[in-house]
Amino acid sequence: MSEQHIKLPDGSIEKQTSTLNLGPTHPATHGVFQNIMEMDGERIVSATPTVGYIHRAFEKIAERRPYYQITPLTDRLNYCSAPINNMGWHLTVEKLLGIQTPKRVDYLRVIIMELARITDHLICNSVIGVDSGAFTGFLYVMQYRELVYEIYEEVCGSRLTTNIGRVGGFERNFTPVAFQKIEKFLAEYPAVLKEFENLFTRNRIFMERTQGVGGITAERAMNYGFTGPNLRATGVDYDVRIANPYCSYEDFEFSIPVGTTGDTYDRFLVRNAEQWQSLHIIRQAMDKLKSLPEDVYHADVPAYYLPDKSDVYTKMEALIYHFKIVMGETDILPGELYNPVEGANGELGFYLISDGGRSPYRLHFRRPCFIYYQAYPEMVQGAMLSDAIICMSSLNLIAGELDA
Amino acid sequence: MSLTNEHIKNRLAEKFGDAITNFEESFGMMSFHASKEINLKVMQFLYDEQDLQFRFLSDLTAVHYPDQKGAELAVVYHLHNFVDNVRLRFKVFTDVNTPQVFTATQIFSSANWMERETYDFFGIDFVGHPNLIRILNVDEMDYFPMRKEFPLEDQSRTDKDDEMFGRGGNTAGI
Numbered sequence: 001m002s003e004q005h006i007k008l009p010d011g012s013i014e015k016q017t018s019t020l021n022l023g024p025t026h027p028a029t030h031g032v033f034q035n036i037m038e039m040d041g042e043r044i045v046s047a048t049p050t051v052g053y054i055h056r057a058f059e060k061i062a063e064r065r066p067y068y069q070i071t072p073l074t075d076r077l078n079y080c081s082a083p084i085n086n087m088g089w090h091l092t093v094e095k096l097l098g099i100q101t102p103k104r105v106d107y108l109r110v111i112i113m114e115l116a117r118i119t120d121h122l123i124c125n126s127v128i129g130v131d132s133g134a135f136t137g138f139l140y141v142m143q144y145r146e147l148v149y150e151i152y153e154e155v156c157g158s159r160l161t162t163n164i165g166r167v168g169g170f171e172r173n174f175t176p177v178a179f180q181k182i183e184k185f186l187a188e189y190p191a192v193l194k195e196f197e198n199l200f201t202r203n204r205i206f207m208e209r210t211q212g213v214g215g216i217t218a219e220r221a222m223n224y225g226f227t228g229p230n231l232r233a234t235g236v237d238y239d240v241r242i243a244n245p246y247c248s249y250e251d252f253e254f255s256i257p258v259g260t261t262g263d264t265y266d267r268f269l270v271r272n273a274e275q276w277q278s279l280h281i282i283r284q285a286m287d288k289l290k291s292l293p294e295d296v297y298h299a300d301v302p303a304y305y306l307p308d309k310s311d312v313y314t315k316m317e318a319l320i321y322h323f324k325i326v327m328g329e330t331d332i333l334p335g336e337l338y339n340p341v342e343g344a345n346g347e348l349g350f351y352l353i354s355d356g357g358r359s360p361y362r363l364h365f366r367r368p369c370f371i372y373y374q375a376y377p378e379m380v381q382g383a384m385l386s387d388a389i390i391c392m393s394s395l396n397l398i399a400g401e402l403d404a
Numbered sequence: 405m406s407l408t409n410e411h412i413k414n415r416l417a418e419k420f421g422d423a424i425t426n427f428e429e430s431f432g433m434m435s436f437h438a439s440k441e442i443n444l445k446v447m448q449f450l451y452d453e454q455d456l457q458f459r460f461l462s463d464l465t466a467v468h469y470p471d472q473k474g475a476e477l478a479v480v481y482h483l484h485n486f487v488d489n490v491r492l493r494f495k496v497f498t499d500v501n502t503p504q505v506f507t508a509t510q511i512f513s514s515a516n517w518m519e520r521e522t523y524d525f526f527g528i529d530f531v532g533h534p535n536l537i538r539i540l541n542v543d544e545m546d547y548f549p550m551r552k553e554f555p556l557e558d559q560s561r562t563d564k565d566d567e568m569f570g571r572g573g574n575t576a577g578i
Binding site: 051052055059060063064095220222223224225243244335336337347349351353361364366370371373375 | 430431433435459460461462463465467468480482486489491493512513514516517518521525538539540541542549550556557
């Protein structure tokens with residue numbers, strides 16, 4: 001590229017730029033995607049992101065699968081908080097079918113979703129620390145993610161791609177051990193989070209690395225379709241849990257933390273503050289559960305809820321329903337809906353068109369990561385290369401969700 | 405005064421008249437069809453008017469209806485008004501042989517990649533888009549995989565009877 005074609009940033013000394021390939025497989029890119037950067041010394045003139053390296057055609061696969069088999073696909077979108085994706089899909093199908101879930105199911109789901117939000121935020125925030133050279137915080141909080149994974153394991157048997165729950169509720173009831181583990185987490189985690197905050201928020205190195213880096217104004221963020229912590233860091237208090245309550249979120253008291261400048265530091269603070277709110281919500285849900293009957297864990301909709309395996313072997317009714325659901329012969333109503341849930345990093349939307357068939361006619365995921373990443377070139381323009389890394393990790397990019 | 409679906413409908417009807425059709429409300433969200441020539445005008449109108457203010461593009465995607473001759477592809481926009489917290493959906497239909505639709509990138513920056521994705525999977529040619537190239541699939545691909553004429557499984561397979569797997573008849577085009 002010749003000199004006159006390049007628009008150089010003000011104040012650049014050398015009138016020549018170099019091209020730098022950051023990724024696709026680079027430890028700091030948080031997944032498989034490429035950034036072709038045009039550099040003037042250590043300053044970024046422009047960035048061109050390339051994605052699609054782990055595209056797995058989920059939307060196409062979903063057109064061939066019965067509804068309950070789509071849950072494992074949603075697991076693999078944002079794998080740091082898979083339960084939120086699962087529940088979001090179940091809530092969408094329940095809305096389509098008009099299934100009302102009992103309060104206890106809603107509260108159990110809220111507990112699981114908020115735990116997932118905490119794990120997602122703690123990973124993201126501790127990785128921001130790693131990207132600025134502070135490995136200690138990461139190692140420290142990782143063992144508490146382990147506690148949450150043990151809760152998932154107790155509830156559904158798996159840890160990362162949880163495939164938790166079913167259309168209508170949960171596969172089985174929460175065991176007393178699961179509640180003990182949740183109590184243990186609630187008792188231990190606040191002190192850890194406090195210490196984690198102390199380690200970073202007033203740390204001079206961390207502040208200089210993050211304040212004023214990768215900032216975006218509220219207006220541009222809205223125009224770019226930002227949601228979740230990244231939008232709230234700019235000062236807009238939009239949260240799907242408040243705006244369009246689902247899953248009995250209207251029963252809980254919590255506030256929406258917002259930032260002011262929308263830079264990397266604010267995004268970090270918003271995520272930390274949200275973890276406190278999530279802990280507060282789980283505490284409330286645990287209290288509310290005490291006054292509800294203990295044996296309810298799914299809605300009474302035998303035509304859509306997969307029956308218990310032991311019932312399938314012993315009861316004729318259960319066998320028939322099991323067969324009908326598995327073979328895709330249950331009646332699915334035709335309809336078209338867009339159902340958003342508050343994912344850990346933004347509005348996760350499910351756009352579902354059913355023509356009454358066994359599989360969705362069309363299923364589209366509105367994936368927040370995909371929306372954020374297109375703003376990335378604008379956010380890092382004129383910044384240093386090291387700022388580009390920390391800006392990317394503070395956007396909480398998950399390649400699985402970016403590419404679907 | 406909170407914004408009602410009825411009010412939006414009346415405002416659109418008085419501005420665009422017959423160009424906007426098929427008003428319906430499903431699951432609490434209003435949806436309508438617009439002709440593809442005025443998609444930007446409708447969006448700009450919804451964006452600018454003081455009592456409407458749909459300034460957030462939640463989602464943009466497309467749907468393929470192979471049986472609707474002359475209107476096979478639908479581009480679907482989901483708009484959101486943050487102030488009154490109202491969402492709406494509108495669709496524009498286009499012929500599969502002339503899939504030209506105006507780009508929304510001038511109004512919403514977020515439309516950029518969403519339109520590239522829609523082009524990648526459905527082949528909708530967004531007129532005026534700054535960088536309309538494939539995004540998730542490889543550049544060499546010469547077809548649009550989310551269209552219904554590209555089924556997931558090889559249709560010449562004879563070792564498997566789909567009827568036995570509950571898949572007969574309901575998935576049109578597959």
